[in-house]
Every structure is written in C-alpha cells, then in structure tokens.
Amino acid sequence: IKSISATTRPPRKGEIDGEDYYFLSQEEFESRRKHGDFIECFEVHSSGNWYGTLRSEVRRAADLGAWCLLEIDVQGAKQVMENYPGALSIFLRTSSEDDYERRLRSRGTESEDVIQKRLKNAREELRWVDRYQYQVINDNLDEAVQQICRILSERENSIHAR
Known part of the structure; x- marks a missing residue:
C-alpha cells in the first residue's frame, strides 16, 4: 500500500x-x-x-x-x-541528471528557480545512494515496478524463512 x-x-x-x-x-x-x-x-x-x-x-x-x-x-x-x-530502503532514480531535468520541465508546473533548486538537491541526494539497501533506475516504469516487486518478494521470502 x-x-x-x-x-x-x-x-x-x-x-x-x-x-x-x-x-x-x-x-x-x-x-x-x-x-x-x-x-x-x-x-x-x-x-x-x-x-x-x-x-x-x-x-x-x-x-x-x-x-x-x-x-x-x-x-x-x-x-x-x-x-x-529494519525498514527496507530503495533509492529510485533516473539514469542521468539530463533525464531528470527533462522530466521536471515536461511537467510544466515548476519555475526555473524551483527547477534549479531541485537539480541541485538531486545532486546532493545522490551522495546518499550507498546508504540505501537497493537502487532502482526508473527509466522504464514497468521495469522499475518489476524490479521493486522482486525486491519486496525476496524480502518477504527472507522474513518467512527465519
């Protein structure tokens, strides 16, 4: 949920x-x-x-x-x-900063100033990616969802195996 x-x-x-x-x-x-x-x-x-x-x-x-x-x-x-x-952590990201910028601009909801702040924050956030248990590249929604479902299924199986 x-x-x-x-x-x-x-x-x-x-x-x-x-x-x-x-x-x-x-x-x-x-x-x-x-x-x-x-x-x-x-x-x-x-x-x-x-x-x-x-x-x-x-x-x-x-x-x-x-x-x-x-x-x-x-x-x-x-x-x-x-x-x-004990929480499961997954870092969901785009494959490149250019792709992220394209997605932000395509929304048409943010000012240039907000877009620049978001890009700066995204660069800073990438420094934390190694602290997450998993990383999923979200270039294709269906593939990203499948990968996340596999991660959840593996975690579920490991919990029940204890």
Missing part, C-alpha cells in the same frame, strides 16, 4: 485531498508534528512547504498485513532509517 503523504503546499491542478496528498495548513501540520503524528517530516527545497508521512498511514498498511511504501526524499529516508533500522 502506498502511503499518502501530508503536505502544506497547495494542491496542483487535478490533485485530490486524501488521494494524492493530505493537504494541511501550516498550523495543522505543525500541531501534528508536535504531537508526534509523523514518522518523518521536513521542509522541501527551502520552499516553506512541509511534507511528511503520518504514522496512521503505516498503521493502515500494517493492519492489512501489507507493505507500506513511502515515497520520500533523502531527508525523510534518513529519519526513517535512523528510527526504523
């Missing part, structure tokens, strides 16, 4: 609260952060926008006996790896 992240940024066109993200006010996010409702949270790209994974999302998957997939950046992954050492 893919967790739904919470964010303080405004919804983009077509995004639905509770499906794409939980869109929270700054005040509500901060209150929930202070109450320990997040397993990880951080401000992204020095934008003033906060993102986080709610504990309730992980509990929802656990209650169903399912994997909980967190789509988070390196900052969030560091928090998860520190607090949950």
Whole structure:
C-alpha cells in the first residue's frame, strides 16, 4: 500500500485531498508534528512547504498485513532509517541528471528557480545512494515496478524463512 503523504503546499491542478496528498495548513501540520503524528517530516527545497508521512498511514498498511511504501526524499529516508533500522530502503532514480531535468520541465508546473533548486538537491541526494539497501533506475516504469516487486518478494521470502 502506498502511503499518502501530508503536505502544506497547495494542491496542483487535478490533485485530490486524501488521494494524492493530505493537504494541511501550516498550523495543522505543525500541531501534528508536535504531537508526534509523523514518522518523518521536513521542509522541501527551502520552499516553506512541509511534507511528511503520518504514522496512521503505516498503521493502515500494517493492519492489512501489507507493505507500506513511502515515497520520500533523502531527508525523510534518513529519519526513517535512523528510527526504523529494519525498514527496507530503495533509492529510485533516473539514469542521468539530463533525464531528470527533462522530466521536471515536461511537467510544466515548476519555475526555473524551483527547477534549479531541485537539480541541485538531486545532486546532493545522490551522495546518499550507498546508504540505501537497493537502487532502482526508473527509466522504464514497468521495469522499475518489476524490479521493486522482486525486491519486496525476496524480502518477504527472507522474513518467512527465519
């Protein structure tokens, strides 16, 4: 089950609260952060926008006996790896910076300044790739999904073999 992240940024066109993200006010996010409702949270790209994974999302998957997939950046992954050492970590990336830049620009949702910040952050994040247990190149979505499914299946088998 893919967790739904919470964010303080405004919804983009077509995004639905509770499906794409939980869109929270700054005040509500901060209150929930202070109450320990997040397993990880951080401000992204020095934008003033906060993102986080709610504990309730992980509990929802656990209650169903399912994997909980967190789509988070390196900052969030560091928090998860520190607090949950048994968590499985997969670094999902493009094959090149040029490809990543092409993808960002094709969205048409980011200013040039934001694109440059994201590219800079991506270069910095690549320094952390060796701390992840696995790395998947996401140039072909179907192949990336198959590779992730194999990783999950192997982990599941190793858990049941104990």
